[in-house]
Amino acid sequence: GEMAIGIDRIGMFVPDQYLDLTDLATARGVEPSKFTVGIGQSRMSVPRQCDDIVSMGANAIADILPEIDVDRLGLMVVGTESGIDQSKSSSLFIKHLLGLPNRIESFEIKEACFGGTAGLFVAYHYVAAHPDRTVLVVASDVARYGLGTSGEVTQGAGAVAMLVSANPGIIALDDDSEDYSEDINDFWRPNGRTEALVDGKYSMRVYLDFFRHAFDAYCDRRSLGLDDFGALLFHLPFTKMGVKALRVALEQADDRNRERLEGNFAMSARYSREVGNLYAGSLYLSLLSWLENPRGDDGDVGDDGVRALAGQRIGLFSYGSGAMGKFFTGRVQPGYQRHLRVQAHARMLNDRRRIDVAEYERLFAAYYGTGDFETQIPSSGFYFSGVRHSIRQYSLAD
Ligand code: CAA
Numbered sequence: 001g002e003m004a005i006g007i008d009r010i011g012m013f014v015p016d017q018y019l020d021l022t023d024l025a026t027a028r029g030v031e032p033s034k035f036t037v038g039i040g041q042s043r044m045s046v047p048r049q050c051d052d053i054v055s056m057g058a059n060a061i062a063d064i065l066p067e068i069d070v071d072r073l074g075l076m077v078v079g080t081e082s083g084i085d086q087s088k089s090s091s092l093f094i095k096h097l098l099g100l101p102n103r104i105e106s107f108e109i110k111e112a113c114f115g116g117t118a119g120l121f122v123a124y125h126y127v128a129a130h131p132d133r134t135v136l137v138v139a140s141d142v143a144r145y146g147l148g149t150s151g152e153v154t155q156g157a158g159a160v161a162m163l164v165s166a167n168p169g170i171i172a173l174d175d176d177s178e179d180y181s182e183d184i185n186d187f188w189r190p191n192g193r194t195e196a197l198v199d200g201k202y203s204m205r206v207y208l209d210f211f212r213h214a215f216d217a218y219c220d221r222r223s224l225g226l227d228d229f230g231a232l233l234f235h236l237p238f239t240k241m242g243v244k245a246l247r248v249a250l251e252q253a254d255d256r257n258r259e260r261l262e263g264n265f266a267m268s269a270r271y272s273r274e275v276g277n278l279y280a281g282s283l284y285l286s287l288l289s290w291l292e293n294p295r296g297d298d299g300d301v302g303d304d305g306v307r308a309l310a311g312q313r314i315g316l317f318s319y320g321s322g323a324m325g326k327f328f329t330g331r332v333q334p335g336y337q338r339h340l341r342v343q344a345h346a347r348m349l350n351d352r353r354r355i356d357v358a359e360y361e362r363l364f365a366a367y368y369g370t371g372d373f374e375t376q377i378p379s380s381g382f383y384f385s386g387v388r389h390s391i392r393q394y395s396l397a398d
Contacts, residue, residue, distance in 0.1 A: 114320025156276020
């Protein structure tokens, strides 16, 4: 049959500190259940100045680098909303930090939270044309709305890195998406601004409209129904957004499909609930969360305690404000469990330091400043170490 192309490995990185959102609720005079239930978030990653999209992207790749055959790598693409230069691509910094060869093609893509998905499909077509080569797709972002804004609780920071190849280890993608785009102003960030501008309620409405359009069109065209999906996964700016989108998909569902797809969605939302919005990386963090969090009550857990997901078709909805929506599908590959890093990712999330609201506010204000980088060296990994001669500098801690 046709050559399978898709996601061979997935790595992630989140900064090593978080804000508990009940603390934020208390400080803002809001009922904590508004954040934990109404928005559906428990914690959010808080970046220090030393965590930018380059350092986080490099650390997400480092998570899977030992598994990558660098000789086969042909392209590295970064999708981001929070670029660190108006001209030069963050991918070149990352490529250098990881010591990747100079023969690799490398660039950055922008379309708000859609950049990671754009990169994934560029990678798909690159591998289709050069089946012996592989591509690294990195989605890295800092989500920032401002202190005291209604978007504040939906911030976050982190990166996801995916290796795309022929005969992939984790997900084979179908090159058959349903796209929808329109020039609208739901969320944007004019040049020079460090916080996004957003029309929050409108952005939610457009997200749901685009999802309905793309999902219905996809299912109609291929005569698919809910029975055909093992899971529906979403871009999660906050987990309640995905709950609302799933509700659209389940309008005509019977109890069995409803229970099944809601249960799988809950697994996909676990990491996002702990981390917040990763913009370009959020959909892929949901995918990783779904793969890495076994659901114990649906009877198909294997001897190793991991669900038997192999062979299932999954549907993914990517949304970038401005706006662009894409619904696409893939199949979980046999043996996918071998390529996950469940324990390492659990440690990454659980070993984070809890900071209080005063420290979060101080870090927020300092983030785009010149700062004292000497006090910020993390215990491991790549970090941004300041600007010299208008050039960003990076280091490796160990
Ligand atoms: N207990 C439980 N729930 C409560 C509650 C309480 N005490 N008080 C309020 N709630 C519920 C509300 O009922 C509401 O839930 P429902 O929508 O299910 O009814 C929820 O909490 C949110 O409350 P509000 O409706 O009052 O909303 P808000 O003014 O606080 O703003 C927001 C919420 C619009 C999401 C805002 O945080 C925001 O603008 N975020 C950034 C934009 C965003 O993420 N948009 C998503 C789509 S765009 C996109 O996806 C791209 C991207 O990444 C940015």
